[in-house]
Amino acid sequence: MNSTIIGVGASLPLRCMRNSDLPGDLDTSDEWILQRTGIAQRHIADGETTSLLATRAARNALIHAKISPQDVDLVLVATSTGDYTLPATATLVQRNLGLRGAAFDVNAVCSGFIFALDVADSFIKSGKFRCALVIGAETFSRIVDWSDRSTCVLFGDGAGAVVLRAIDDDERGVIFCKIHSDGNYAHQLITDGGVSTTKDAGLLKMSGREVFKFAVEKFHESLMELLAENQMTVADVDLLVPHQANVRIIKKLVELSGVDERKVLVTLDKHANTSAASIPLALNEVKNTVFSAKNVVLLSMGAGFTWGSALIRFQ
Ligand code: COA
Numbered sequence: 001m002n003s004t005i006i007g008v009g010a011s012l013p014l015r016c017m018r019n020s021d022l023p024g025d026l027d028t029s030d031e032w033i034l035q036r037t038g039i040a041q042r043h044i045a046d047g048e049t050t051s052l053l054a055t056r057a058a059r060n061a062l063i064h065a066k067i068s069p070q071d072v073d074l075v076l077v078a079t080s081t082g083d084y085t086l087p088a089t090a091t092l093v094q095r096n097l098g099l100r101g102a103a104f105d106v107n108a109v110c111s112g113f114i115f116a117l118d119v120a121d122s123f124i125k126s127g128k129f130r131c132a133l134v135i136g137a138e139t140f141s142r143i144v145d146w147s148d149r150s151t152c153v154l155f156g157d158g159a160g161a162v163v164l165r166a167i168d169d170d171e172r173g174v175i176f177c178k179i180h181s182d183g184n185y186a187h188q189l190i191t192d193g194g195v196s197t198t199k200d201a202g203l204l205k206m207s208g209r210e211v212f213k214f215a216v217e218k219f220h221e222s223l224m225e226l227l228a229e230n231q232m233t234v235a236d237v238d239l240l241v242p243h244q245a246n247v248r249i250i251k252k253l254v255e256l257s258g259v260d261e262r263k264v265l266v267t268l269d270k271h272a273n274t275s276a277a278s279i280p281l282a283l284n285e286v287k288n289t290v291f292s293a294k295n296v297v298l299l300s301m302g303a304g305f306t307w308g309s310a311l312i313r314f315q
Helices: 030-037 050-065 089-097 109-126 183-188 208-229 247-257 275-285 287-292
Strands: 002-011 015-018 041-044 074-078 102-106 131-139 157-167 173-181 189-191 204-206 239-242 295-302 306-313
Touching (some): 002 050, 002 287, 030 247, 041 157, 050 074, 050 089, 050 131, 050 157, 074 089, 074 109, 089 102, 089 131, 102 109, 109 157, 109 173, 109 306, 131 275, 157 275, 173 208, 183 189, 183 208, 208 247, 208 306, 239 247, 239 275, 275 287
Parallel strands (some): 074 102, 074 131
Antiparallel strands (some): 015 041, 131 157, 173 306, 189 204, 295 306
């Protein structure tokens, strides 16, 4: 028994903020942001909550999968910007779509989608559930410090979702998923303001250079681990979807690994870094390519630090 992706959907807030639309007192420029990050614009929630974006993305994924909501028995939302401290955003999505079964959130920040995919895949392989909505949804615009040019320009809001269903085929579907964390790096990328430490809502703080270096190292290490454990080479990768943080991180990965740049998906120019939503949002951009590919590889790195990889075989 394996699990496989049978539908993809996404949702973005209506408001699109180009680099030139950023607050005038920010002392930055379109040129700097494009050159140093590859980001041209991001979507910013104006009243759209994380659960609303997640619900819309999930609904679109169900339509794409052509299945009834009644078939879903598990809802996972990867997010670190949920609507409430409790309950989980996943339960709000479950209510909005009238779904049954179990619903809970997974917080592994920018690696959240791969962590949630691993959880859903493991549940399906164990026989506990048969059909999961795995959603990445974030509203980072609510936690960035809009006076800090080194962080606020990097992030955007949005949601992406996949429908993951059991298949009686060991050759296709989620072939490999590996997740890692190292809490020694917790303070390198942090949003304080947790309810047990303070009453104030927190703001995101980041040691940009350290995060950059770690992301390059872990993207490369995770890709090599995935290839070795599946007796593959970079030539066997048909589509590589890395977490969308900075195009220079992705270029370094291309340089180090030798993977063909044309097979590497870059969508951060349009969405910026949407944390847990970035991978499913990117998958949604190239739906047809995804479903006709043989080996699709996902890579992530996020606060914690957390990192991980997944191999999904569609043909
Ligand atoms: N506009 C103009 N200048 C900016 C700027 C901006 N938006 N942000 C930073 N700068 C300035 C800095 O203040 C610094 O100026 P100084 O030399 O006068 O002190 C200069 O640019 C260089 O800063 P540096 O931090 O070395 O830039 P960088 O090339 O490393 O790029 C990041 C900064 C944040 C874009 C980069 O480090 C990065 O992408 N890190 C990883 C971030 C990430 O992916 N996080 C999420 C992981 S899930």
